[in-house]
Amino acid sequence: MEHTNVTGAHLVGSINFDDAETTMRTAAEHLGDRLKRIPDGEVGERFHWIAFQPGRIAEAEGIERVGDTPIPLRMLDIRPIRIADGVNPASLTLPPLGYAEAALESWETFARLQADGVIPDGTRFQVSLPTPLGVVGSFVRAEDRAAFEPVYEAALARELDAILAAIPHERLAIQWDAALEFAILEQAAYAERGGKRYEWFDDAWGGTSERLARQIDRVPADVEVGVHLCYGDVAEKHFVEPADTANLTRFANLVVAAAHRPLTWVHLPVPIERDDQEFFAALSGLEIPESTELYxxxxxxxxxxxxxxRRIRAAQQHVRRPFGVATECGFGRAPEGTTIPLFETHRAVAAPH
Known part of the structure; x- marks a missing residue:
């Protein structure tokens, strides 16, 4: 049953197919009129989000792995990295991070499928990128994070610039994935109760939201830009379950206020067990423009x-504006055979755009 104010669907990023063409063809076939954007499924080394980044970063001179024993994750080694003793962080030059290379390869597939009529005209190619904070906070030794963050941020900006230079802006959408931000915000609340502080900067709320706004503002006005707010997805579990949407709402409001350019969409997670109105109540205070899509x-x-x-009915008690549907995170690591049923669920509950 389609709900009157539930319009469109959004694919967060990772999808459990082996290649970009299968991802794009299947998404277009099953959800073509529900989607404004189609990603490539985050295939290859991106299968576990940012887990391939330590290997890329460790190729730089002046960067070392922490520990002598590899930590394997399929073809990856996810050991953290550190700045080598005596190395000036300002002298570090990082190699290509892999995001531009993957995007440009997938763009060729997208453009061909769109030219062949497989992907509807007007659908944009979506490139999902991590926030610099996410990579630095996840894989850099704690005492090196403050010094390394600007180095990594500059390297990721180069990746974005290469994507912007190669793909027509009117056919491109960039999504910033913000997950570690919520680990930091939840940890900040824990620290206030006497726990250990996580972040390497003073103001958890201001520091996280202003950093994300800075990435949003790197995207030119003629390119769509959205944010995926995330509580993690390891073995299809959050690192902590959100008590409600209060922190998600507060963070989204801060980011929109701090960014200089409009945000095209905001996506936020809803845990499977939360079909109660209390979870959604804080969304009545979401201060995003009507022009910003909500998923x-x-x-x-x-x-x-x-x-x-059930969750739509609960949400509608507090979300008075149209919204679209999505999964709470990507589903690149979901069991084989679950993708088509997931696509069909999106289609069943949301009207076309």
Missing amino acids: LGLVHREDGVEGAE
């Missing part, structure tokens, strides 16, 4: 259409 990640493979509709 609620309330589609779950375990309970399909029935579960999505």
Whole structure:
């Protein structure tokens, strides 16, 4: 059953197919009129989000791995990295991070499929990128984070610039994935109760939101830009379950206020067990423009259409504006065979754009 103010669907990024063409063809076939953008599924070394970044960074002279024993994740070694003793961080030159290379390869596939009529005209190619904070906070030795952050941020900006130079702006959309931000914000609340502080900067809320706004503003006005707010997805579990949407709402409001350019969309997660109005109540205070699309990640493979509709009904008590649907995170690591049913659930509960 389509709901009157539930319009469109959004794919967060990772999808459990082996190649970009399969991802794009299948998304277009099953959700073509629901999607404004199609990603490449984050295939290859990007299969586990940012887990391939330590290997890329460690190729730089002046960077070392922490520990002598590799930590394997399929073809990857996810040991953290550190700045070598005596190295001036300002002298570090990072190699290509892999994001531009992957985007340009997938863009060729997207453009061909769109020219062949497989992907509808007007659909944009979506490139999902991590925030610099996410990579630095996840894989850099704690005492090196403050010094290394500007080095990595500059390297990621070069990746973005290469993407912007190669892909027509009117056919491109950039998504910034903000996950570690919520680990920091939840940890900040824990620190206030006497726990250990996580972040390497003073103001958790201001520091995280202003950093994300800076990345949003790197994207030119003629390119769409969105944010995926995330509580993690290891083995399809959050690192902590959000108690409600209060922190998500507060963070989104801060980011929109800090950014100089408009935000095209905001996506936020909805845990499978949260079909209660209390979870959604804080969204009544979401201060984003009507022109900014809102996607609620309330589609779950375990309970399909029935579960999505329950969560939609609860959300509609507090979200008075149109919104679209999504999963709460990417589903590149979901069990094989679950993708088509997930696509069909999106289609069943959301009207076309």
